[in-house]
Amino acid sequence: MSFPITLTVNGVSRSLVLEDARVTLLDALRERLDLTGSKKGCDRGQCGACTVLLDGVRINACLALAVSHDGASITTIEGLADGDVLHPVQAAFVAHDGYQCGFCTPGQIMSAVGLIQEGQAGDDPERVREGMSGNLCRCGAYAGITEAVLAAQAAMNAPDVLPGGNLSEDAA
Amino acid sequence: MNRFDYVRAGSVAEAVAAHGAGAAYLASGTNLLDLMKGGVTRPERLVDISRIAGLDAVETLPDGSVRIGALVRNATLAHDPAFARTYPAVAEALLSGASAQLRNAATTAGNVLQRTRCQYFYDTASACNKREPGAGCEAIGGATRTHAVLGWSEACIATHPSDFCVPLAALGATVEIEGPAGRREIPLADFHRLPGDTPERETELAPGELIVAVRLPPDAKAFAAHSRYLKVRERTSYAFALVSAAVGLTLDGDRIGQARIALGSVALKPWRAREAENLLTGQSPSPDLFAKAADAALAGARPSGDNAAKIELARRIVVRALTLARAGTPTRIPALPASPFGA
Numbered sequence: 001m002s003f004p005i006t007l008t009v010n011g012v013s014r015s016l017v018l019e020d021a022r023v024t025l026l027d028a029l030r031e032r033l034d035l036t037g038s039k040k041g042c043d044r045g046q047c048g049a050c051t052v053l054l055d056g057v058r059i060n061a062c063l064a065l066a067v068s069h070d071g072a073s074i075t076t077i078e079g080l081a082d083g084d085v086l087h088p089v090q091a092a093f094v095a096h097d098g099y100q101c102g103f104c105t106p107g108q109i110m111s112a113v114g115l116i117q118e119g120q121a122g123d124d125p126e127r128v129r130e131g132m133s134g135n136l137c138r139c140g141a142y143a144g145i146t147e148a149v150l151a152a153q154a155a156m157n158a159p160d161v162l163p164g165g166n167l168s169e170d171a172a
Numbered sequence: 173m174n175r176f177d178y179v180r181a182g183s184v185a186e187a188v189a190a191h192g193a194g195a196a197y198l199a200s201g202t203n204l205l206d207l208m209k210g211g212v213t214r215p216e217r218l219v220d221i222s223r224i225a226g227l228d229a230v231e232t233l234p235d236g237s238v239r240i241g242a243l244v245r246n247a248t249l250a251h252d253p254a255f256a257r258t259y260p261a262v263a264e265a266l267l268s269g270a271s272a273q274l275r276n277a278a279t280t281a282g283n284v285l286q287r288t289r290c291q292y293f294y295d296t297a298s299a300c301n302k303r304e305p306g307a308g309c310e311a312i313g314g315a316t317r318t319h320a321v322l323g324w325s326e327a328c329i330a331t332h333p334s335d336f337c338v339p340l341a342a343l344g345a346t347v348e349i350e351g352p353a354g355r356r357e358i359p360l361a362d363f364h365r366l367p368g369d370t371p372e373r374e375t376e377l378a379p380g381e382l383i384v385a386v387r388l389p390p391d392a393k394a395f396a397a398h399s400r401y402l403k404v405r406e407r408t409s410y411a412f413a414l415v416s417a418a419v420g421l422t423l424d425g426d427r428i429g430q431a432r433i434a435l436g437s438v439a440l441k442p443w444r445a446r447e448a449e450n451l452l453t454g455q456s457p458s459p460d461l462f463a464k465a466a467d468a469a470l471a472g473a474r475p476s477g478d479n480a481a482k483i484e485l486a487r488r489i490v491v492r493a494l495t496l497a498r499a500g501t502p503t504r505i506p507a508l509p510a511s512p513f514g515a
Binding site: 001003020021022024043044045048051054057058059060063064065067068111114115118120129130131132133134135 | 173175176177178180198200201202205206209210218220222247251270271272273274276277408409410
């Protein structure tokens with residue numbers, strides 16, 4: 001049995017036919033739609049490397065069946081930048097060294113976008129760390145990640161502040 | 173993951189009709205798909221209930237109870253300001269569970285029905301009576317620091333890992349069910365089964381039955397001003413509880429009116445401590461009284477292995493949760509997310 005589905009991915013309608021209901025949303029994005037930015041880390045919902053926005057909220061794409069989300073809107077890391085202009089969260093990760101090897105980074109950034117939209121963290125680093133706890137970084141770039149999320153949030157709330165601003169000293 | 177048939181149900185009646193031997197209901201799948209990937213669960217058919225209309229609402233009923241639809245997301249419920257104000261321990265428990273990504277996906281009914289996190293249940297190379305009745309239990313005599321200290325049996329020493337269910341048990345929630353034989357209700361405190369000789373039977377659900385809602389009774393609001401959920405775990409965030417406690421008090425001048433206490437991750441079900449509640453009723457709160465209540469809550473506890481520390485830990489968590497609840501529900505829930513060191 002095959003399952004035709006349509007997803008709106010980064011604003012573009014994409015139709016595909018799943019030959020097997022076992023295909024996860026993550027595998028549909030990576031293997032069928034060639035969007036390999038979302039990473040397969042643990043594939044069990046523990047590491048957060050596969051984080052995408054599903055209808056605007058962050059989820060683990062590895063623990064969702066693609067067939068179950070026919071008709072959904074997905075935003076992946078590939079959909080954030082506007083051409084060569086980075087999304088404020090991407091710019092803040094660059095400015096604040098929010099990564100080392102980079103494998104977890106797409107998930108970290110998508111999770112940060114979700115966190116900022118949820119509006120639960122405020123400017124409290126402890127709440128940012130809690131809100132980002134579903135994203136593991138084996139390089140241990142957490143200090144930079146927290147700074148980047150706070151800086152990106154400040155920049156998105158006040159667009160004249162550059163996300164690369166020296167927030168680390170302000171926050172210290 | 174094994175191959176399976178996939179059927180999407182448009183209504184509860186369709187879902188129940190599509191269910192049969194070897195089938196499983198799929199909502200978000202945050203637990204089920206994980207279990208399937210590990211080969212722990214191998215359903216032949218998934219009946220997708222995630223699109224059923226009408227199961228995703230939080231509604232206040234005329235009698236003052238609140239009905240939480242089976243498909244309401246954990247994050248949606250926890251961040252509903254009116255709900256969190258009225259049932260702060262429930263919101264605090266939800267926000268202490270899993271990660272933000274999982275809370276955005278996981279549902280009310282899925283949380284109630286989540287399986288144990290016993291590592292021997294997850295590891296298909298280990299003997300597990302829950303996974304394969306009669307196979308034996310390799311947890312017994314194994315690594316047991318997270319295992320049960322109340323209500324366990326020689327067949328199974330696993331715990332139920334839900335945070336959400338702990339305040340639900342304390343507040344007297346009811347599970348609304350639909351199935352082949354129609355509608356029925358079960359008190360949440362009676363919904364999960366202790367292992368006994370049949371650890372493979374985890375709940376009172378009959379084959380094909382589906383949770384459609386969880387309901388909090390009218391008097392559950394009475395505890396809003398003095399409620400806490402306190403969770404201790406091995407890292408500050410994104411970990412299952414070693415021990416947790418949900419507490420609600422009503423204060424009548426300098427005396428306790430009613431008390432509600434339930435413990436999490438100490439047994440294969442959320443553990444309502446009624447003896448401890450009765451001991452508090454009508455009394456003047458004091459450290460001594462809270463210590464007596466904690467002793468009563470853990471009176472039947474015994475280690476199931478190398479986990480005697482959980483018993484003393486649970487006593488202290490009960491005392492601390494009572495102390496914090498008496499002081500008053502914090503204005504921001506949770507006071508400091510995930511941290512037992514917060515106010």
